[in-house]
Amino acid sequence: MSVTELRTEGRIAVITVDNPPVNALSHAVRAGLMDCLRDIGSDNNIDAAVLTCAGRTFIAGADIREFGKPPQQPFLPDVVLALDGFGKPLVAALHGTALGGGLEVAMGCHYRLAAGSAMVGLPEVNLGLLPGAGGTQLLPRLVGAEAALEMMLSGKPIPAQPARLAGIVDKVVVDDNLLVRAIAFANEVAKKPIPRSSERQMPPVNTALFEQRREQVAARSHGLFAPGKIIDCVEQAVSADLVSGMAFERAAFLACHASSQSAGLRHAFLAERSAVKVPNLAAATPVRDVKQIVVIGAGTMGAGIAYSCLTAGFGVRLLDKDADGIGRGEKTVRGLFEGGVARGKLSQDKADAMLAQFATDTNLANVADADLVIEAVFENMAVKKEVFANLGKHCRAGAILATNTSTLDVDAIAAASGRAEDVIGLHFFSPAHIMRLVEIVRGRSTADDVLATSAAFAKRLRKLGVVVGNCYGFVGNRMLYAYGRENQLMLLEGAPPEHIDHVLQDWGMAMGPNAVGDLAGIDVGYKARKERDDLPDDPRFYQVANLLVEQGRLGRKTGRGTFLYEDGSRTPKADPEVQQLINDEAARLGIEQRVVPDDEIIDRCIYGLVTEGARILEDGIAARAADIDVIWMNGYGFPRYRGGPMHYADSVGLDKVHARVCEFRDRFGAQYWEPPQLLTDLANSSATFADFVK
Ligand code: 3H9
Numbered sequence: 001m002s003v004t005e006l007r008t009e010g011r012i013a014v015i016t017v018d019n020p021p022v023n024a025l026s027h028a029v030r031a032g033l034m035d036c037l038r039d040i041g042s043d044n045n046i047d048a049a050v051l052t053c054a055g056r057t058f059i060a061g062a063d064i065r066e067f068g069k070p071p072q073q074p075f076l077p078d079v080v081l082a083l084d085g086f087g088k089p090l091v092a093a094l095h096g097t098a099l100g101g102g103l104e105v106a107m108g109c110h111y112r113l114a115a116g117s118a119m120v121g122l123p124e125v126n127l128g129l130l131p132g133a134g135g136t137q138l139l140p141r142l143v144g145a146e147a148a149l150e151m152m153l154s155g156k157p158i159p160a161q162p163a164r165l166a167g168i169v170d171k172v173v174v175d176d177n178l179l180v181r182a183i184a185f186a187n188e189v190a191k192k193p194i195p196r197s198s199e200r201q202m203p204p205v206n207t208a209l210f211e212q213r214r215e216q217v218a219a220r221s222h223g224l225f226a227p228g229k230i231i232d233c234v235e236q237a238v239s240a241d242l243v244s245g246m247a248f249e250r251a252a253f254l255a256c257h258a259s260s261q262s263a264g265l266r267h268a269f270l271a272e273r274s275a276v277k278v279p280n281l282a283a284a285t286p287v288r289d290v291k292q293i294v295v296i297g298a299g300t301m302g303a304g305i306a307y308s309c310l311t312a313g314f315g316v317r318l319l320d321k322d323a324d325g326i327g328r329g330e331k332t333v334r335g336l337f338e339g340g341v342a343r344g345k346l347s348q349d350k351a352d353a354m355l356a357q358f359a360t361d362t363n364l365a366n367v368a369d370a371d372l373v374i375e376a377v378f379e380n381m382a383v384k385k386e387v388f389a390n391l392g393k394h395c396r397a398g399a400i401l402a403t404n405t406s407t408l409d410v411d412a413i414a415a416a417s418g419r420a421e422d423v424i425g426l427h428f429f430s431p432a433h434i435m436r437l438v439e440i441v442r443g444r445s446t447a448d449d450v451l452a453t454s455a456a457f458a459k460r461l462r463k464l465g466v467v468v469g470n471c472y473g474f475v476g477n478r479m480l481y482a483y484g485r486e487n488q489l490m491l492l493e494g495a496p497p498e499h500i501d502h503v504l505q506d507w508g509m510a511m512g513p514n515a516v517g518d519l520a521g522i523d524v525g526y527k528a529r530k531e532r533d534d535l536p537d538d539p540r541f542y543q544v545a546n547l548l549v550e551q552g553r554l555g556r557k558t559g560r561g562t563f564l565y566e567d568g569s570r571t572p573k574a575d576p577e578v579q580q581l582i583n584d585e586a587a588r589l590g591i592e593q594r595v596v597p598d599d600e601i602i603d604r605c606i607y608g609l610v611t612e613g614a615r616i617l618e619d620g621i622a623a624r625a626a627d628i629d630v631i632w633m634n635g636y637g638f639p640r641y642r643g644g645p646m647h648y649a650d651s652v653g654l655d656k657v658h659a660r661v662c663e664f665r666d667r668f669g670a671q672y673w674e675p676p677q678l679l680t681d682l683a684n685s686s687a688t689f690a691d692f693v694k
Contacts, residue, residue, distance in 0.1 A: 004032025013049040022060035047190035048089040057096025076133035083108030093182035104133040114160040121157025128262030132253025136233035137245040144203040198242035264643030271626035279623035285452040294370040298329025302376035304432030315357040376404040385416035392417035402426040420445035437634040469621035482608040487513040494593030510637025518561035614676040625689035650688040658683035
């Protein structure tokens with residue numbers, strides 16, 4: 001079947017776009033729309049036309065999967081110009097999400113009717129792009145430059161009613177008969193003069209607006225390229241006619257499209273969608289029924305998980321053997337609901353209904369009715385094994401037993417339960433009610449339906465559940481070890497902590513590694529290292545962190561870690577005492593200090609990640625390089641516009657990355673810098689991590 005279909009209802013033509021899943025504007029759709037216009041234009045029995053879409057949504061934008069491929073005519077801007085200039089009235093009937101190129105097509109049409117539940121928006125900025133099919137020229141004509149800039153710079157879609165008030169939508173259809181109403185509307189307007197978006201008088205604009213927005217963007221968007229270009233285009237729209245404005249916009253769009261930032265952001269979009277598809281699992285795998293959840297451990301993590309489950313509609317019982325602990329946990333959960341209501345995220349009625357499904361208990365054996373248990377107790381193998389032995393005894397057959405361990409061996413924990421097939425890792429990131437990422441750790445014996453249920457569960461929580469294999473630290477924390485190791489080594493070699501943080505933050509990391517360590521608590525990693533018996537034989541390994549912890553400098557929570565936090569301040573301040581401690585330790589270890597160049601700081605930390613990521617792929621702990629990227633972008637503040645560490649390495653070129661890793665091996669030794677075989681092989685064959693399939 002064709003992706004565009006043309007039929008008539010009396011003297012009204014109905015064009016239906018049917019290109020699942022979201023009616024993206026692939027070449028076939030663009031060509032189909034042009035064919036429909038030609039046929040409608042030449043048919044004297046047609047007075048007007050309605051443009052509608054099949055399936056769950058109106059057109060959600062240009063086809064992101066076509067970006068980067070050779071462009072094929074007709075181009076989308078030409079389609080939008082053809083719609084705008086068409087000789088018969090065109091009515092767009094919007095349902096679902098009319099986004100990006102979809103909204104541009106709708107603005108090319110002469111009228112827009114929207115279902116009450118529809119959303120409209122220009123989210124291109126999230127892909128490092130700008131609306132490149134007339135959006136930067138047409139939207140200001142409909143809503144004014146200021147509101148248009150707000151929509152395009154935020155990328156946030158707005159609902160149908162506000163869109164009508166703003167002037168984007170002409171009419172909102174509140175019943176379920178959008179298409180019928182749109183056809184009736186087309187009959188009404190068939191003989192009227194055509195109101196073209198291109199001919200709308202631009203509402204007056206204070207030109208100081210553009211400078212103000214440029215300053216805001218410079219301060220907020222961390223060197224992103226597209227926002228500035230959006231402002232340039234809207235400024236152009238104020239003075240230019242549509243055709244020359246669109247030519248300006250096209251050049252700006254192509255510049256954005258060619259940027260590495262857009263490539264990174266587009267990769268991030270697609271990687272997040274592929275990561276949630278569980279590898280090596282039959283599509284028909286059944287899922288177990290999950291309604292009642294028990295969370296064990298009422299600390300910050302347990303309470304955050306409980307809150308996430310409650311807001312997704314599950315019944316939750318929070319267990320902790322300590323009455324004080326359970327009191328604090330309950331307070332945290334209730335506080336999160338109060339915060340949600342205060343910020344308008346949740347109505348009081350909804351919060352009350354969700355809290356009615358919430359209970360607490362200090363009896364750890366009270367798990368018999370649980371469909372899913374999530375353990376979030378202290379990160380210690382002996383403690384976890386005890387909990388799982390207990391769960392093995394008291395849970396009903398078929399209940400899923402999940403551990404929230406962030407590093408420990410899921411198979412060993414599973415074995416303690418006596419029913420390893422029911423056990424899985426669900427590694428939530430902190431704070432669990434905010435962070436979207438969950439590493440779903442598939443153990444050696446995890447049953448397929450437990451895996452499928454866990455993936456569906458993560459989706460229901462609106463989280464990104466990425467399936468990983470079992471090893472120390474899984475994907476995220478295993479790589480963090482390598483990243484942190486290089487940071488720690490460079491401290492001893494003479495790079496001040498505040499300088500390392502500054503360089504990596506400037507490069508795009510959300511925070512520097514030393515500030516992150518202080519935030520999480522340096523003692524957390526310290527305790528985890530104490531439990532390991534496989535650490536490298538290297539007196540420099542995390543030695544600065546060890547000394548800080550042994551001096552009681554645990555991070556922000558003690559007011560002193562790698563940095564100082566004076567009078568409860570959250571801003572890290574360099575501490576000369578720490579620098580002295582580092583210098584003394586370097587001298588004791590015989591390390592000659594030097595100025596570590598900025599590019600070395602970046603490459604050692606980031607290629608530390610990349611080499612460990614390559615080993616993770618070799619070991620089959622991650623199925624796809626893109627999964628690693630998703631984990632690092634969503635769990636560790638890796639800049640989205642760089643697309644994650646593996647995509648970044650691909651974009652640099654693996655031959656160059658390999659050469660730099662070999663240089664580090666020659667300078668610093670093979671212990672940490674022997675290039676992984678996979679990196680060598682891919683570099684030698686001019687391939688990328690994206691090409692890798694195990
Ligand atoms: C643009 O329009 C540029 C123009 O201005 C100028 C051009 C010259 N293309 O998110 P979901 C796929 S830039 C191709 O899980 P949801 C997605 O990969 C574009 N595919 O569903 C997935 O496929 P699969 C501006 C797309 O219900 C499936 O659809 N538009 C596209 O949670 C389901 O996606 C945007 O940025 C696309 N444009 O959310 C909108 N969009 O199942 C981007 C989705 O095979 N899209 N897919 O993995 C979205 O925001 C969400 O997908 C949407 C649905 C809200 C539509």
